[in-house]
Amino acid sequence: MISKAMERIFIHNGKIKTMTGKEFTGSLLIEGEKIAALGEHLQVPAGVVVIEAKGRWVLPGFIDAHCHVGIGEEVYRVEGDDLNEMTDPLTPELRAIDGINPEDEGFRDARLGGVTTVFTGPGSGNVIGGTGVVMKTAGRVVDKMVIRDPAGLKVAFGENPKGVYGEQKKMPMTRMGTAALLRQALVDAETYREKLEQGKSDAEKKPERDLGLETLVKVLNRQIPLRAHAHRADDIMTAIRIAREFGLDLVVEHCTEGHKIAEELAEYGYPAVVGPSLINRAKVELKDKTFKTVGILAKAGVKVALMTDHSVTPIEELPLCAALAMKEGLPEEEAFRAITVNPAAILGVSGRVGTLEPGKDADVVIWSGHPFALLSRPDYVFINGAMVKPETRAPGEER
Known part of the structure; x- marks a missing residue:
C-alpha cells in the first residue's frame, strides 16, 4: 500500500547530493508533494515528521x-x-x-x-x-x-x-x-x-x-x-x-x-x-x-x-x-x-525531477550507504512526498 503525502517531512543531517553541483551534510524539508527547502543549517520546524539520516546518502529518485x-x-x-x-x-x-x-x-x-x-x-x-x-x-x-x-x-x-x-x-x-x-x-x-x-x-x-x-x-x-x-x-x-x-x-x-x-x-x-x-x-x-x-x-x-x-x-x-x-x-x-x-x-x-531543489517534486531517496555499493539499499523512498518505503499498510493487510 502506498501512503498519502505527509504534510511536512524533515530529513535531518544526511549526506545530501543535490545533482546541481552541491553536496553537503544537512537537511531537507518536504511540504506536501514538493521539496520546500534544503541546506546545511536548516532548523527543525515545528510540527514536522523528522527522519534522522545521519551517515546516510540523500539523493533524488x-x-x-x-x-x-x-x-x-x-x-x-x-x-x-x-x-x-x-x-x-x-x-x-x-x-x-x-x-x-x-x-x-x-x-x-x-x-x-x-x-x-x-x-x-x-x-x-x-x-x-x-x-x-x-x-x-x-x-x-x-x-x-x-x-x-x-x-x-x-x-x-x-x-x-x-x-x-x-x-x-x-x-x-x-x-x-x-x-x-x-x-x-x-x-x-x-x-x-x-x-x-x-x-x-x-x-x-x-x-x-x-x-x-x-x-x-x-x-x-x-x-x-x-x-x-x-x-x-x-x-x-x-x-x-x-x-x-x-x-x-x-x-x-x-x-x-x-x-x-x-x-x-x-x-x-x-x-x-x-x-x-x-x-x-x-x-x-x-x-x-x-x-x-x-x-x-x-x-x-x-x-x-x-x-x-x-x-x-x-x-x-x-x-x-x-x-x-x-x-x-x-x-x-x-x-x-x-x-x-x-x-x-x-x-x-x-x-x-532529476535534482533536489526547492519546488521540484519530492522524489527523495535515503540510502543506507553509497548507492553504487553492492550492500547499500534504499532505507526510505518518497515519491511526490508520499513514503513508499518502508511500505505502509492498512491494519490487518497482509504482505
Whole structure:
C-alpha cells in the first residue's frame, strides 16, 4: 500500500547530493508533494515528521530512461504482454498509456529500489510502434502517475522489424525496407500537415482525422522526439540520417555500438540511452556490448542516460548498471548524472525531477550507504512526498 503525502517531512543531517553541483551534510524539508527547502543549517520546524539520516546518502529518485514496466508484465507473460501490435509495421496511433497496468510488480520493484520515474512504452517489433510516456512508479491510476504523454514515438531499426515481418513475407524484410517505410510515413505526415494548414482557411481542404498521422505531425513539429531502437553503428547512422533529412529531434535507444561512432554522435548532438548491458549476448546485435560504451560516449560529449529495458534487466538494478559503467571508466559524477539529471533532460521533465531543489517534486531517496555499493539499499523512498518505503499498510493487510 502506498501512503498519502505527509504534510511536512524533515530529513535531518544526511549526506545530501543535490545533482546541481552541491553536496553537503544537512537537511531537507518536504511540504506536501514538493521539496520546500534544503541546506546545511536548516532548523527543525515545528510540527514536522523528522527522519534522522545521519551517515546516510540523500539523493533524488533515480530515473530509468527506457523500460517496459507496466506494458510488458512479468507475471502474466501472455495476458500482460501488450508490447507490440505486430499486425502492421506502422502503428504510430498506438499509445502506451492504454496498455499500462499500474499493478505490474515491476512498479513495486522500481520504487523499492529507488527508481521513482520511468519512460515506458511499446516494444521494437514494428518500424513505428507508438508513443511512450514518462511516469512515476507509485500510484493506482496510470493517468495520475503520468507526467508527460506523449513523450516520444518509438521507431525501430535493425533485426527486430525485419524478423517479425520477414517471416510474414511482407515489408520490411531488409534494413532498406525499414528506412523506406519510415521515410514514407514521414512524407505522408508532411502532406497531412500541409492539408491541415490549408484547412484553416478553406474548410473543404481540411483532411479527415488520422490518429497516426497526427502523431507523426507532432514529431515533424518537434513536439516529441523519435526514440529510435538501434543497436548497430550502421543502424544508429540510419536513424540520424532520417532525423536530419526531416529536421527531427532524436533519442538513440540502446546504442550498443555507440562507442564505435562516439565522435559522430557528439557532432550531431543527439542524446543516447544506453543498455541493457547487464544481460548476455542474446542476439547478434549485442555481439560488441560493453559497459565501456557509456564512458566513451560521455567523454566524447554525448548526453548519456542508462536504461534497464525492464524486464530484460530488473529495474531495481539500475544503480548497479551505473556502478558497472563506472567500473569500466565512467566517472562517478557522470554515473550519477546518467540516472538522474541526464534522463530528466532527455525525457523533457527536468522541471520536475532529476535534482533536489526547492519546488521540484519530492522524489527523495535515503540510502543506507553509497548507492553504487553492492550492500547499500534504499532505507526510505518518497515519491511526490508520499513514503513508499518502508511500505505502509492498512491494519490487518497482509504482505
